[in-house]
Amino acid sequence: MRILVVEDDPVLADGLKVGLGLMGSTVDVVFTAADARAALSANRFDAVVLDRMLPDGAGLDILSALRRQGDMTPVLLLTALDETPDRIAGLDAGADDYLGKPFDLDELAARLRAIVRRREGRASPVLAVAGIVLDPATSMVTVGGKAVSLSRREFAVLSALMEWPGAIRSRTELEDRLYGWQEEVESNAVEVHIHNLRAKVGRAAIETVRGLGYRLRTEP
Amino acid sequence: MTSLRRRLFLLLISATAAIWICAVGWIYFANRAELEHVLDTRLQEAARMVHSMVASSNLETGHAAAAMAADFTYSRQLSCQVWSLSGRLLARSGGAPEGSLAEEAEGFSDRLINGEAWRVYTVVDPVHGVRVAVGDRIGLRTRLVRDLIVGLVGPALLTVPLLGLLIWVSLGRGLAPLRRIAGEIAARNGDDVSPVAGKDAPDEVRPLVEALNGLFAKVETARRHEKEMTAFAAHELRTPLAGLKTQAQVALAAKEEQVRDGALRQIIASVDRASRLVRQLLALARLEALPEVxxxxxxxxxxxxxxxxxxxxxxxxxxxxxxxxxxxxxxxxxxxxxxxxxxxxxxxxxxxxxxxxxxxxxxxxxxxxxxxxxxxxxxxxxxxxxxxxxxxxxxxxxxxxxxxxxxxxxxxxxxxxxxxxxxxxxxxxxxxxxxxxxxxxxxxxxxxxxxxxx
Known part of the structure; x- marks a missing residue:
């Protein structure tokens, strides 16, 4: 998952970037409301972790503006204000979920997976396509019942392909999923990850659509 | 007394009753004097008339007294005696007492005859040798005055309760705006400090409504500041804790030493910040505890x-x-x-x-x-x-x-x-x-x- 964290506290923001990164997500961090608006208009994120109180404005204003534009990106509000009226105001402004500070990192990750799953319209927390089963909660992947070990990036590419089985994912899209802003992307990085993935989950499982991108074969 | 309505009611009803009592007293005294005068005049006229009948027409004195008794409709109230100057009773009307009404001198007098008080007018005629006395029972006079007072007080006793009811109801209606405003404020929950609608409030109540609304506005501002303060404080106190917890969990989950070290360094930085926050909070508390230096x-x-x-x-x-x-x-x-x-x-x-x-x-x-x-x-x-x-x-x-x-x-x-x-x-x-x-x-x-x- 590619996640945008909007949080002005440097320690917490760093913790979220590293912690969610360890769980297989690509995380970008912005510290102000203005940067958050810019990031959201320029990039597609699978989920946004939004602090309610930012130095240059309220997180709720960003959220309302986002929803007014018809942006459906799942948003989880992080806040020091977790009294019931605050939670109601947050959810009514368009938040998908709400978590009070301080929180548990694992719970935050689970809630992010849940709101992404809901937005994608999936009932099952586990992705399963043509014999490949991927569990986002445990980062476990099995092919034909046998566990395979994937690197963090390989896991991210496979998740992206499995979220919409049969849909074509372009190379840029996959790069966006894999790398945050500060990371250097090598020109053939995606090709290398695809190559390694094919070796682990089966050569025929991932199709190359020439000039467009990659697609997961839905029939075994 | 705390009820404005009861207070106003008692004031109004007492004022009404007092005015009524004064009016009755005034009427009583004024009319009693007038009545005395009228009745005295009647006595005098009657005595002179009987005397003139006796003197001028040379009627038998007994006939004169009887004629008077027959002629005057108020004869039951008036009694007449004709005496000779030598002190012999010549004649008396039907209701006249046995005892002598007559005085030695001509004019008005009050007499007590057989335990009954009389008002008498006496005419003395030395030419014809008679003394004519016409008297009135004072008891009758008093009853006349009492009837007058009863005529005044009776309707009053009947109308004062009615008036009281009217006053009570009118006060209720007059004080309705106050009750409405009070009800509106009483029905609010503790959070509601919106202004009271005072447009239709009477002039006397409007300053109160305006003062209330002013107070509400101040309370609202104070509460908004308080709320903002709480929000800022919650953010400043809880965010470092969230950072600490997250970094600690990262350190626990990290397999690479480099990641773990990074997280631990962040924890140290965060604890430093938290210490400073504690120091500042203590400084603030100390400053507030000792306002005078x-x-x-x-x-x-x-x-x-x-x-x-x-x-x-x-x-x-x-x-x-x-x-x-x-x-x-x-x-x-x-x-x-x-x-x-x-x-x-x-x-x-x-x-x-x-x-x-x-x-x-x-x-x-x-x-x-x-x-x-x-x-x-x-x-x-x-x-x-x-x-x-x-x-x-x-x-x-x-x-x-x-x-x-x-x-x-x-x-x-x-x-x-x-x-x-x-x-x-x-x-x-x-x-x-x-x-x-x-x-x-x-x-x-x-x-x-x-x-x-x-």
Whole structure:
């Protein structure tokens, strides 16, 4: 998952970037409301972790503006204000979920997976396509019942392909999923990850659509 | 008495009753005199008439008295006797008593005959040798007056309760706007401090409604500030905790040593920040606990105080601190702890907002009126200048390490000293300028030498 964290506290923001990164997500961090608006208009994120109180404005204003534009990106509000009226105001402004500070990192990750799953319209927390089963909660992947070990990036590419089985994912899209802003992307990085993935989950499982991108074969 | 309605009712009903009683009393006394006069006149006329009948027509005196008894319709009330001057009863009317009504002298008299009081008029005629006396029973007169009073008081006794009912109902209607407003306020829940609708309120009630609405507005403002304060405080207290917890979980989950070390370093940085927050909260609490300062009378040199503060903080960042020589010539008598808090927090604020290699400069105000600190950080947006001393307030140009308490502490400490802080953005370059203006007390500021004034 590619996640945008909007949080002005440097320690917490760093913790979220590293912690969610360890769980297989690509995380970008912005510290102000203005940067958050810019990031959201320029990039597609699978989920946004939004602090309610930012130095240059309220997180709720960003959220309302986002929803007014018809942006459906799942948003989880992080806040020091977790009294019931605050939670109601947050959810009514368009938040998908709400978590009070301080929180548990694992719970935050689970809630992010849940709101992404809901937005994608999936009932099952586990992705399963043509014999490949991927569990986002445990980062476990099995092919034909046998566990395979994937690197963090390989896991991210496979998740992206499995979220919409049969849909074509372009190379840029996959790069966006894999790398945050500060990371250097090598020109053939995606090709290398695809190559390694094919070796682990089966050569025929991932199709190359020439000039467009990659697609997961839905029939075994 | 707490009920306005009951109070007004009693006032109105007592006033009505009092007026009625006065009226009855007045009518009673006025009419009684009039009645006495009328009845006396009647007595006199009757006596003269009987006398003239006796005298002029030479009627038999017995006939005259009988004629009078027959002729006058009020004969039952009036009694007539005709006496000879020698004291023999010549004649008397039907209702006349046996005893003598007549007096020796002519004129009115009151007599008691057989235990009954009489009012008598006597005519003495020496020519015909008769004495004519006509009398009235005073009991009858009194009854006449009593009937008059009963005629007045009776209707009153009947109408006063009716009037009371009318007054009670009218008061209820008249006081309805008050009751409506009271009901409206009583029906509110504790959070509702919206203005009371007082447009249709009577003139007498409107000042009350306006005063209430004024109070509501003040309460609302105070509550909004309180709420903002709570929100800021919650953010500043809980966010570092969230950061600590997250970093600790990262350290636990990290397999690579490098990631774990990074997380632990962040934890240390975060604990440092939290310690500073605790120190600031304690400083605030201490300042609030002792609002009045008794300074020990020692002289403080601003130059050495500022250098002491700068030295204790300069290890943290590579920021150039300039302390102008003018400060060395400035000595004050003030509470050292409070002045230290002012300088330390202003200094800390400046250092935090300057990015290296930046400058923080301290100097004295002209004539030793105070001290001034200037930095070359981003300054404070104009719309936030008035807010910076609010607790937990952190503006748009916040530093990573602050918690919005430093300037609040500086401000509170300055006020304890009687000094004033003036925040402004520098005119010559980007950056903040804060003046600490000392109180204008003769012995508080004394300039031993004045290198500035030359």
């Amino acid at each position: 008794e300074h020990d009378g020692r002289e403080l040199n601003l130059g050495s105080l500022v250098r002491e503060v700068a030295a204790s903080l300069s290890l943290r960042r590579e920021i150039a601190v300039q302390v102008d020589g003018s400060l060395d010539g400035l000595t004050v008598r003030m509470d050292r702890d409070s002045l230290y808090l002012v300088i330390r927090n202003l200094h800390e604020n400046a250092v935090e907002h300057v990015s290296p290699p930046g400058h923080v400069a301290w100097s004295a105000l002209p004539h030793g009126a105070g001290v001034v600190i200037e930095d070359d950080g981003p300054g404070i947006p104009e719309d936030e200048l008035a807010e910076v001393t609010r607790r937990f307030f952190r503006g748009r140009f916040r530093s990573g390490a602050g918690s919005g308490l430093g300037l609040a502490i500086a401000d509170l400490a300055a006020r304890r000293l009687g000094a004033q802080l003036a925040f402004s953005n520098r005119a010559d370059a980007p950056g903040l300028r804060v003046e600490v203006r000392f109180p204008m007390v003769a012995d508080a500021v004394e300039q031993t030498s004045s290198p500035l004034v030359e």
